Amino acid sequence: MPGSPQSRTGRPPVQRAAKRPAAPVPPHDNPVLRLHHRLRRAWDRPLTAYYLISGAGALITVLGLIMVYSASQITALQLSLPGSYFFRKQFLAALIGAGLLVAAMKMPVKLHRALAYPILAGAVCLMILVQVPGIGVAVNGNQNWIALGGSFQIQPSEFGKLALVLWGADLLARKQDKKLLTQWKHMLVPLVPAAFMLLGLIMIGGDMGTAIILTAILFGLLWLAGAPTRLFAGVLSVAVLLGFILIKTSPNRMARLNCLGATDPGPGDACWQAVHGIYALASGGLFGSGLGASVEKWGQLPEAHTDFIFAVTGEELGLAGTLSVLALFAALGYAGIRVAGRTEDPFVRYAAGGVTTWITAQAVINIGAVLGLLPIAGVPLPLFSYGGSALLPTMFAIGLLIAFARDEPGARAALALRQPRFGRKRGARGPVAKRSPRSWNTMRRRASKARSSGER
Template sequence: MAILTPGKPPRATSRSRSDARTRFSDRASAWLNHPMADIVLVLTASGLLLALGSIMVWSASTVFSYTQFSDAFYFMRRHLVFLGVALVAGWVTSRIPVDRLRGLGWLVFSVAGLLLALTFTPLGYGVGGNNNWLNLGGANSMLRVQPAEFAKLAIVVWGSAVLANKRRLLDQPKHLLVPFLPFSLLLIGLVVLQHDLGTAILLGGLVVAVLWCVGAPLRVLGTLAVLIAGALGTLVLANRSRVDRILGFLNPGSDLTGINHQPMQALYGLATGGWWGVGLGSSRQKWGSLAEAHTDYVLAIIGEELGLVGTLVVLLLFVILGYAGVRIALRSSTFFGRLVAAGVTSWIMMQALVNVMVVLGLLPVLGVPLPLVSYGGSALLANVMALGVLVACARDEPDAKAWLKRRATLRSKAPKRRFSAVLPGRS
């Protein structure tokens, strides 16, 4: 018999703690079994990342905005406009039926290829040595597009449609690789000609990921990996700046005012933050030490201002998003739905991992933004549209489709409220 000490609550026994864990596990399992759980996971994780990204873009860009444009909110306002457009586009893509999205594959590919080709016309211009932008307006116009971001969406949607159409023939390498591989290499080649090696590497990884998701043999994937590595080595050796970047990565203590300045300042920011950070808006690195504070290195500012806890929250949100994407891919009712959901998830997770590894100094600088968090209109628009496609696949799950149909039926049968004006003296 337990002896209760006056004024002190009884200690929880190991059995009661075990029962509490069991009840929590049962409730979590029941919640995850709800037909709309995948949609809620995607919307919650991505919504929190977008909200945090907006706050950190404001915090990280204020100094640079003021010194360059005499307006501390220059980048923040632009980011909010991009975010508004992206949310509308994401909502539209989430409402496209999956079978109709499959029919849009070649159209998506053609638009992405056309935009990439236009960068080699007078409409194209370069930033940081990469000729990968389209300027559709004047100076400082918001009508600037980075077509390579939409090439990622094209490879996922178009590639999934092509492979789904040839599903019964995918055991033959000829049908597995043609036309998916040569047309994908066409898009990647255009990005390479723009001198954007970081995005080209991501596109190559995305091609391999799609083939892996479709069940390509290991010998095919191994051959592709060797060819990609050989092409990457050739492209690096052909450019002195890339060679210096690799040498700087291999010797991080050298040239701290040159090639290793950005990576070292990012590590300083993360180290300064400690557990809880120096406080929102109190970063020191954004005062000129970290030039790309609001774009590629926004995670370093998060680590400095919000600490290790804030950084881990960001990583946890990406893990939740990846978990939801895998669930959607496994539960999709069609082969195309499974493949496109897996492709979108691979893209977001791969890009996030590359950005995190660059900030931590585990990879050379590649110029890859953190999805949903970094500043950048084209990347933000492409990422949110991709998540819209993921939500469309989640809506197409058999249980979710039945639940949505039931809800629509109940709404149609519910009595409609009629509003009438009641005049004085009338009942």
């Protein structure tokens, strides 16, 4: 072709390709990207929620036992009791709670749903018995306890939280199966009236802190059910109005509200507990004064082993200890949200969301009160504070979350692919039958093909 350059062979010369932009650095060549890649793979594994719930729940409970022993020694000695008195009671409750956790973890979902109505009926009956003279016991001005004999007491309102979660989840799941949740009356009735009945029984005894937790559970269930904004705002407005009336008509609650952000006990030491909780946290520093070396627990800080155990934790373990506790609760909350978001079973979604709302809201209210950011509501730190009545239903709820996390399709497949490291091979006879390298490699190849998330 005239005017066009020719090569020696008579063919047109090959055009050079345009300069391409530099390829991104592979994750294995950059240590930061490699670490991020590994963390993301580990975070996306199907058993992540299972490990987080099991590990965080166990660590919170064990650390709580240690802090109960440390924070309650002085109180026990002041009451002429052995120094380990409260710790032994809490340890016994933890053993019973561990049995409840394992039972809840092994139960099928159908049995959980079958237990919803009996647990609700039992909780209502016990909360009614609380108000019967001679049966109910008043503690710190609140008539919310039943004496079981000796030094053992039970607080039925703590079991009302579990009852509302299971019964509300079963109710909403059945209505969703019948496609009734698109109508506002089916979304509210009978869930809201039953919740208000429980709230009324609790408020008769004067325990507003537990009532706030039940209200949070109710809102969590309505939000998971897809309540429209107007309906949600309407129920919230009614709850806020009732709460305002209850606070305004109670001098004790008004005094607690006035102690928000207080740095001085004030006249009559009205803000004594709130201020000394801040003192305990402030004196802890970065790593604390050491386990057992708290000064505030020597009679200065009321309820050091129950509602304000987080303050003693900050004084003895410092900022590092308190941040560790916050991280464990954050991991537990994230895992619960993940379980509720990934399941296809409506009951599991509502129950997991209700339990997560319950534990997270209670932890936020307790820690917020200790930090002076919220009024003192008198609620314990879940799995951490002293109190068997609060520990038992909470550990059963943790067992629910573990059961739901194990029941996810990906988690179920990952658990099924697991093989014991020691013991006899399947189908082998004889006392010693080890797995051959060929069969182990074959299983690993099958596992790698079956799993897209990298679970091992």
